[in-house]
Amino acid sequence: MTSQPKHSRPSPTERTRRLLSEAARELLRTGAPLTVQSAAELAGVSRATAYRYLPNNDAVLMHATMPLVEDAGQRLQPPEPDTPDDDTSPTGLPEQASTLVRRMGVWAFDHEHELRTLLRLSLAPERANRVPRRGQTNRDVWISELLEGLPAHVSQAARERLAVALVPLFGADAVVWSTDIAHVDQETALDVMAWIAATLVQATIDEA
Incomplete structure (x- = not known):
């Protein structure tokens, strides 16, 4: 009997990072303030948690813009x-x-x-x-x-x-x-x- 490949679930850390990155992109798309607090609220995590991944507002900007540049290069x-x-x-x-x-x-x-x-x-x-x-x-x-x-x-x-x-x-x-x-x-x-x-x-x- 052939065993089915197991798909590993993302860790809590990976999931939180993904949620915050998606939140940053959404803030940029909608024109909302690119701040750690705004990203935390949109991602549904506490500000203390958000600051572990996004130490300042510039980090929010970086996460928001990187996918945009990658999109232009890949597509x-x-x-x-x-x-x-x-x-x-x-x-x-x-x-x-x-x-x-x-x-x-x-x-x-x-x-x-x-x-x-x-x-x-x-x-x-x-x-x-x-x-x-x-x-x-x-x-x-x-x-x-x-x-x-x-x-x-x-x-x-x-x-x-x-x-x-x-x-x-x-x-x-x-x-x-x-x-x-x-x-x-x-x-x-x-x-x-x-x-x-x-x-x-x-x-x-x-x-x-």
Whole structure:
């Protein structure tokens, strides 16, 4: 008779840590205060217990934002080229840039409230060194990987300029300028951002 595999139950410590992490994420999603007390109340544990896992309010922020960054890194994959040669061809790379920016844009709008909260916190003087804006969506990684597909004749200066030009097309920055400043709906914003990305990449290749 074949024995059934046993699934170990999470320990009380693991369960409490999970409850507090989920509470921190929910606080961020809803815009509630990111404090140890708020996390403890939402998780249904005492403040004394919460402080064993979250020693201060910055720890609450860390637990709330880590899954957001991981989500962007795990769920969004660089677009696959149609053929092996497309990743370095002048016609293939602009389309990849367009597809990548659109995917990141969809993710950003899906997490709009969280990203706006992080943006607000990053601009607060007391948190200026604790909530870095550049690490919220891993955009540096995506841009770097995209630029690797540029033809060899593109200069380093042109690559660096393109990298800077692509930054506003990712994360909270893309959501803010397209909806708050340009006053366009989500679909229009995604179309415009995808077009900008393709145009910038193509112009860089043509200029070189």
